[in-house]
Amino acid sequence: MKFFIDTANLEQIKEAQDLGILDGVTTNPSLMAKEGITGKDAIMNHYKTICEIVSDGDISAEVLGTTYDEMIKEGDELAAIHPNIVVKIPMIKDGIKALKYFSNKGIKTNCTLIFSAGQALLAAKAGANYVSPFLGRLDDISVDGLNLVEEIRVIFDNYMYDTEILAASIRSPMHIINCAKIGADVVTSPLDSILNLLNHPLTDKGLAQFVADAKKMG
Numbered sequence: 001m002k003f004f005i006d007t008a009n010l011e012q013i014k015e016a017q018d019l020g021i022l023d024g025v026t027t028n029p030s031l032m033a034k035e036g037i038t039g040k041d042a043i044m045n046h047y048k049t050i051c052e053i054v055s056d057g058d059i060s061a062e063v064l065g066t067t068y069d070e071m072i073k074e075g076d077e078l079a080a081i082h083p084n085i086v087v088k089i090p091m092i093k094d095g096i097k098a099l100k101y102f103s104n105k106g107i108k109t110n111c112t113l114i115f116s117a118g119q120a121l122l123a124a125k126a127g128a129n130y131v132s133p134f135l136g137r138l139d140d141i142s143v144d145g146l147n148l149v150e151e152i153r154v155i156f157d158n159y160m161y162d163t164e165i166l167a168a169s170i171r172s173p174m175h176i177i178n179c180a181k182i183g184a185d186v187v188t189s190p191l192d193s194i195l196n197l198l199n200h201p202l203t204d205k206g207l208a209q210f211v212a213d214a215k216k217m218g
């Protein structure tokens with residue numbers, strides 16, 4: 001399973017990259033705004049910097065427009081920043097047309113805001129490289145987000161779609177573990193959920209013992 005980090009924060013991206021387990025980055029307009037990135041030049045430069053930090057991984061950059069014309073214009077500009085840019089397109093009717101446009105051009109895409117298996121199926125049909133089901137936001141409204149990932153896995157396997165399931169809106173390490181059990185191709189997660197996978201009290205206790213015994217050995 002691939003690990004992406006879901007942030008536009010450069011320090012967090014560097015920290016995850018330094019761990020040696022990072023396969024990519026996802027951003028969205030809210031995450032970019034949170035970092036205070038405004039204006040076209042700043043946005044383009046920020047994506048370029050992320051691509052330079054994570055030299056070997058897909059970097060999702062979301063279009064801001066919602067019409068077909070706006071999305072293909074923006075997507076072409078984003079894709080020109082770096083070969084690792086994946087154009088992130090919202091799950092709307094014009095978005096499906098845009099996915100097909102980029103698929104025909106060989107530009108990678110990530111279809112975002114997926115909340116149903118039918119949406120994922122349409123995005124795969126249109127040639128999306130990734131679909132992003134938002135687990136946490138479904139859980140927030142008492143709908144089982146993991147169940148959606150399972151449904152999409154069955155459908156994609158039935159028809160051997162190459163589209164990868166990118167489990168998004170991750171809220172906890174248990175989300176990551178459950179996504180791995182179900183067979184999500186990728187999880188995109190905040191840094192703290194990734195780091196929390198490291199923790200186990202028996203590891204801490206065992207290491208403390210080993211360190212104490214190591215001192216006895218001189």
Ligand code: E4P
Pocket residue numbers: 006026027028112132134136137168169170188
């Ligand atoms: C995915 O690509 C989105 O950026 C993200 O996972 C949304 O997560 P949130 O529901 O925590 O905002």
